[in-house]
Amino acid sequence: MPTRAPQERRRRRPTASGVVLSKELITETALRLIGEHGPEALSVRRLGAALGCDPSALYRYFRNTDDLLLAIADRIIGDTMVGFVAGPDWVASLRDMAMRVRAGYLAHPRAAAMASFRVTRRENEFRAVETGVGLLLSAGFPPADAVRLYLAFIDTVLSHAALDAACHALPREQREADERAWTEAYQSVDPESHPALSEVRGELHAMAESSFEPAVDLLLDALAAKASALRPRT
Amino acid sequence: MPTRAPQERRRRRPTASGVVLSKELITETALRLIGEHGPEALSVRRLGAALGCDPSALYRYFRNTDDLLLAIADRIIGDTMVGFVAGPDWVASLRDMAMRVRAGYLAHPRAAAMASFRVTRRENEFRAVETGVGLLLSAGFPPADAVRLYLAFIDTVLSHAALDAACHALPREQREADERAWTEAYQSVDPESHPALSEVRGELHAMAESSFEPAVDLLLDALAAKASALRPRT
DNA sequence: GCCTTATGTCAACAGGATTGACGCAAGGTG
């Protein structure tokens, strides 16, 4: 008879409220907590209460809160990349990756704001790096360039996604006030002291929109140009 | 006799240690504290200790710690763009702007990390938009494009700077652990399941570095290419 | 059925932000 894997062998004693804890249940609950009540709602005490266990029980599963945070971040990465398959067109595939990451962050705006700049060192991040670097290698970049360019790409994607997520996490009134600023406050600039702003006055409303797609497309343009410089004729 | 401005009229009683408090002294001390002892050294208690006053005295000057943080952020923005003048080369000028923003954020990472996603709508932001849009107009872009492209540019700069700042704001152990991950944990990948990672193994240390300059340069490359497509021969 | 040990619980600690009451002294006023 096959012995079960060690991590499945672990005994899971139910808590006082009858729940059986697991890493998965904890990260899920944490994500739900953040989504419902904001990032400041995430504390070991509140998480324990939401799970129906003593706060200190969490330390049997995560070394500390940072460890928990990384697990949450990795779960978001995993969710966003579910069902993704790299196609033959590396630029289109990277673009698909970018749009997925953004969608994943927008689905959990508040968690994204906390975790977007961390290296999770976990399986899902592993796979994302593998995929992205693989695409750049397939484009013909040598390893050193593939790594550097992937980093520039993914950081742009992650940080822009975090920016979008942060905006979505703002209270509605504040977000609308920020948007109105571009179409109202900025309209009455003095042409003398601010000639450029005055000249583009009619277009400033575009500043209220997300720059995610333009920025990613500019970056992909630059990558494509670099790649075709590598192989002048294909 | 001219009456002094209300804010100058305020009485400033010296603290027990003889210091006379002010908004300026408090923000300066907070920045010094962060610079000397790391970002986690900023707490009301420690700030009070550094100033030689009771922690609660700070609440006479700032509504709460968030208010204090915004004051600090505003000071950083001001410092960042001091002395900047746009030159004739629009690409170089945008690059200069980018590097200044980053330097300003990195000098005070924690404050930057917390405030970088907000729209200030104050004079400094005003001037930055004026300058940046003006540079793109001078490059020959029509108003609508100048606005959209400036947005993509500045968001990339701001969000990458925030990303860098956020990494620098991490406690040292966490940051070092994140960096080590690329040279250690990621080294032992299975070549079978992760062929691309395995191929670039020797270059992964680059992932621990900042992608700010590569990303900004890629974006500027793309902008320059777009501009020269506008005016094939100058 | 026993023994090991994983794991949930409890109590405690240090340090965080914030607030309300208190009282000193700074400064305008007469």
Place this chain on the structure above:
DNA sequence: CACCTTGCGTCAATCCTGTTGACATAAGGC
């Protein structure tokens, strides 16, 4: 010069936070 208002520094208290060590108990292999 003396008085009175009030700005503001101080103190003490409250309620949070993460984290740890001792303890108890049940799960599961034998």
